[in-house]
Amino acid sequence: GDSVTQMEGPVTLSEEAFLTINCTYTATGYPSLFWYVQYPGEGLQLLLKATKADDKGSNKGFEATYRKETTSFHLEKGSVQVSDSAVYFCALSDRGSTLGRLYFGRGTQLTVWP
Amino acid sequence: DGGITQSPKYLFRKEGQNVTLSCEQNLNHDAMYWYRQDPGQGLRLIYYSQIVNDFQKGDIAEGYSVSREKKESFPLTVTSAQKNPTAFYLCASSNEPGLAEETQYFGPGTRLLVL
Numbered sequence: 001g002d003s004v005t006q007m008e009g010p011v012t013l014s015e016e017a018f019l020t021i022n023c024t025y026t027a028t029g030y031p032s033l034f035w036y037v038q039y040p041g042e043g044l045q046l047l048l049k050a051t052k053a054d055d056k057g058s059n060k061g062f063e064a065t066y067r068k069e070t071t072s073f074h075l076e077k078g079s080v081q082v083s084d085s086a087v088y089f090c091a092l093s094d095r096g097s098t099l100g101r102l103y104f105g106r107g108t109q110l111t112v113w114p
Numbered sequence: 115d116g117g118i119t120q121s122p123k124y125l126f127r128k129e130g131q132n133v134t135l136s137c138e139q140n141l142n143h144d145a146m147y148w149y150r151q152d153p154g155q156g157l158r159l160i161y162y163s164q165i166v167n168d169f170q171k172g173d174i175a176e177g178y179s180v181s182r183e184k185k186e187s188f189p190l191t192v193t194s195a196q197k198n199p200t201a202f203y204l205c206a207s208s209n210e211p212g213l214a215e216e217t218q219y220f221g222p223g224t225r226l227l228v229l
Contacts, residue, residue: 032216034217036220041225042223043118043204043221043223044206044220045220046217046218046219049217051215089156089157093216093218101147101159101162101172102147102157102159102218104156104157105156106154106155106156
């Protein structure tokens with residue numbers, strides 16, 4: 001079945017450090033891939049997405065490339081800020097199913113220190 | 115402003131009590147979803163609805179019920195049969211369900227606590 005595995009946290013970085021959060025997936029169809037971000041006590045906000053192989057999603061300095069050969073969608077940012085501290089979720093939507101439901105990873109807590 | 119609203123922000127349930135969580139969207143989306151989030155876990159799907167008057171069970175539907183009488187509204191009832199209801203509940207809606215461009219948008223959540 002469909003599933004998402006992302007690196008366990010917590011991840012702790014100093015401001016301006018480089019960020020990578022790994023995400024790999026298993027899917028039976030042709031998934032779209034997403035990164036969502038959750039700030040404390042809030043709902044999820046869409047950060048970026050990619051709908052087909054080799055697409056790169058980007059937003060607010062974050063990037064992720066849809067790699068079909070390695071079934072991966074790793075999140076990267078070149079220089080993190082304190083305001084990036086949040087929980088990040090990788091998710092997939094398998095369009096091969098009758099409904100594009102989302103399958104989520106467990107989330108990775110990121111803390112950025114000044 | 116278009117978006118998804120959930121109320122209340124916090125909800126307290128007594129033993130044996132049914133409680134209803136509200137979810138409203140003005141995005142004109144056909145599909146709506148309810149997820150449960152527990153600490154350290156990803157989101158798990160409770161129920162979903164693709165169109166008005168139709169809904170389907172997700173992975174953890176036992177102890178929950180829903181209705182979809184209007185396109186804008188998808189309330190979730192946590193019944194007394196749900197023995198471990200303490201969690202953060204998230205409602206979402208999406209455009210173009212099942213298509214490549216589908217994207218789910220989330221509300222701010224309701225935290226349910228048992229007294």
